[in-house]
Amino acid sequence: MVLSNGTYGLRIVQTLEYLNRAHTVIDKGDYLPPRGPEVIAAISADPAITHVVVVHCETSSGILNPIKEISDAVKACGRKLLVDSMSAFGAVPLDFNEIPYVAMVSSANKCIEGVPGFGFIIARKDELEAAKGRSHSLSLDIHAQWAHMNKTGQWRFTPPTHVVVAFLEALRAHKLEGGVEARGARYTNNRDVVVKGMRELGFETLLKDRWMSPIIVTFFCPAHKNFGFNAFYESMKSKGFIIYPGKLTVVDSFRIGCIGQMDEGVMRQVVTAAAETLSEMGVDTAAPPEIALVEQAKLAA
Numbered sequence: 001m002v003l004s005n006g007t008y009g010l011r012i013v014q015t016l017e018y019l020n021r022a023h024t025v026i027d028k029g030d031y032l033p034p035r036g037p038e039v040i041a042a043i044s045a046d047p048a049i050t051h052v053v054v055v056h057c058e059t060s061s062g063i064l065n066p067i068k069e070i071s072d073a074v075k076a077c078g079r080k081l082l083v084d085s086m087s088a089f090g091a092v093p094l095d096f097n098e099i100p101y102v103a104m105v106s107s108a109n110k111c112i113e114g115v116p117g118f119g120f121i122i123a124r125k126d127e128l129e130a131a132k133g134r135s136h137s138l139s140l141d142i143h144a145q146w147a148h149m150n151k152t153g154q155w156r157f158t159p160p161t162h163v164v165v166a167f168l169e170a171l172r173a174h175k176l177e178g179g180v181e182a183r184g185a186r187y188t189n190n191r192d193v194v195v196k197g198m199r200e201l202g203f204e205t206l207l208k209d210r211w212m213s214p215i216i217v218t219f220f221c222p223a224h225k226n227f228g229f230n231a232f233y234e235s236m237k238s239k240g241f242i243i244y245p246g247k248l249t250v251v252d253s254f255r256i257g258c259i260g261q262m263d264e265g266v267m268r269q270v271v272t273a274a275a276e277t278l279s280e281m282g283v284d285t286a287a288p289p290e291i292a293l294v295e296q297a298k299l300a301a
């Protein structure tokens, strides 16, 4: 069972469709979080569910999903938990003793700050053993790669050597910075500085503070008639900042990332660039349209 509240949840569903694996979905739409009680209800109604897949930080809205609540629900039902922690691992704690997952997946290029080129999993060894011979794919057969690496010290196929070297450097830098706690604190401060500054300009965030991840933040586009996303994007880019288009289906939005080699000084420059851009556009308030506030109210604090 896939718990979906955004693009990455839907991508898991799409992957399962491509692979022809039986699945069911709790689809919460653009951002509303999956909750423990609905997970328990769905499992109780469908004994065929063996695993629950949850996205840790749903990067398309920036929500930090209530992973402990979901983990407790899955555990209470005696089912197994899989976690997509692509955009959170390395900056948000994911303690196996607290959240007993059977496997999680992340990648070299997000909070670890390596370069793009491979993903990695952390899994229970007994689950890895049990997965032998079950892979749909030769190249993505984790058990085969694990067994081969243990036996020979080699990757089965050509390794992405430069990416691995960069990853080792990135892990070294991660440790030097102070690990998950320090990296999470820097990103959290980045987020707080950009959110405070943007709110002072009149922008509103999709999510209330309690749900915001320290990874990426969704802001509503201003309602002002002179505002256009493309012009805003181009102007921000010309000032040195690439922002992300929003992924909400019912209201225009954009996202600002808080991760990578950036500190609060950079985030203040982002706010300054946004302020200058608004003034160049002749937008005197960044307040969002009514409909945005309706969306915002759907998720309680």
Ligand SMILES: *Cc1c(COP(=O)(O)O)cnc(C)c1O
Pocket (backbone or CB within 6 Å): 008, 055, 056, 057, 058, 059, 084, 085, 086, 087, 107
């Ligand atoms: C980035 C991301 C992915 C996929 O990453 P690709 O780099 O596009 O392969 C999957 N899930 C989440 C939550 C992500 O943030």
